[in-house]
Amino acid sequence: MSQPVSNVLRYASFTKDGKGGNPAGVVLDAQRLSEEEMRTIAAELGYSETAFITGRSSPDVFTVRYFSPLAEVAFCGHATIALAVAVAEHEGSGDLNLTTKAGEVAVEIKQNEAGTILATLTSVPAHTRAASTEEVERALKALRWTADDLDTRYPVHVAYAGNDHLIVAVKDRGTLASLDYDYPALANLMTEKVWTTVHAVWAETPVLFHARDPFPPGGVREDPATGAAAAAFGGYLRTLGLVDVPATVTILQGEDNGTPSLLHVDLLSGVNTVKVTGAASQIL
Numbered sequence: 001m002s003q004p005v006s007n008v009l010r011y012a013s014f015t016k017d018g019k020g021g022n023p024a025g026v027v028l029d030a031q032r033l034s035e036e037e038m039r040t041i042a043a044e045l046g047y048s049e050t051a052f053i054t055g056r057s058s059p060d061v062f063t064v065r066y067f068s069p070l071a072e073v074a075f076c077g078h079a080t081i082a083l084a085v086a087v088a089e090h091e092g093s094g095d096l097n098l099t100t101k102a103g104e105v106a107v108e109i110k111q112n113e114a115g116t117i118l119a120t121l122t123s124v125p126a127h128t129r130a131a132s133t134e135e136v137e138r139a140l141k142a143l144r145w146t147a148d149d150l151d152t153r154y155p156v157h158v159a160y161a162g163n164d165h166l167i168v169a170v171k172d173r174g175t176l177a178s179l180d181y182d183y184p185a186l187a188n189l190m191t192e193k194v195w196t197t198v199h200a201v202w203a204e205t206p207v208l209f210h211a212r213d214p215f216p217p218g219g220v221r222e223d224p225a226t227g228a229a230a231a232a233f234g235g236y237l238r239t240l241g242l243v244d245v246p247a248t249v250t251i252l253q254g255e256d257n258g259t260p261s262l263l264h265v266d267l268l269s270g271v272n273t274v275k276v277t278g279a280a281s282q283i284l
Helices: 035-045 077-091 133-143 173-177 183-193 227-239
Strands: 009-013 022-027 049-058 061-067 096-100 103-111 117-122 127-130 157-160 164-169 197-205 208-215 220-223 247-253 261-267 275-282
Touching (some): 022 077, 164 183, 197 227
Antiparallel strands (some): 009 022, 009 275, 096 103, 103 117, 157 164
């Protein structure tokens, strides 16, 4: 029998001033749960992802699996932030080392001056490639955008930092705000290409972006805050020389659907990993 959903911890990650954020489930001891039971819990909870600690080799070294309502995903940024803050609040643990299906992920824990717990994940190595003409055409059609909507300073790419994400930048804030995509068409394309989200962005400045992340492969129309996409986007910016490193890039997500979220992306020179920082609040 699966663990009751009522026993799953619920956190909102990447909250902004204690509000908004992306809900995630966290199960601190899932060692006895089967894959089917984890999938059932994630589906019943209905959040875009739930993180399950399926093994512990020491108090701060965990094996973690992530499930959306429809399928297992190799890595999830906001659920990682939720898990780290949950462990810190419930077990008093410090920094963590996570083994995920995407690779090893280190998480630093600290408190800011206001006493808020912040978690910083270091992604697996990031890389990016230009999207093909066919991929761009099909994505734009599903998004109900045209080539004229694109910000040509930011080429359409498929970027990776644990999962593949399609990066699409638009030149007008209003285009992003009015996003109303063709769910079946985008779901089919993303499933075929094995993209986790479409990371649609508008650049307010070279280091301040507004983002929206359709997530139909996970059964979610839009992800309110996406740490894995933020990491992939950070790697994209650094690889293409679109930001001077070292740099901190701020991503504002969820503004257009009432769930304001704040993600900070730190980019260093000489490495191909990305650090993503955010707060998380327990949902009671």
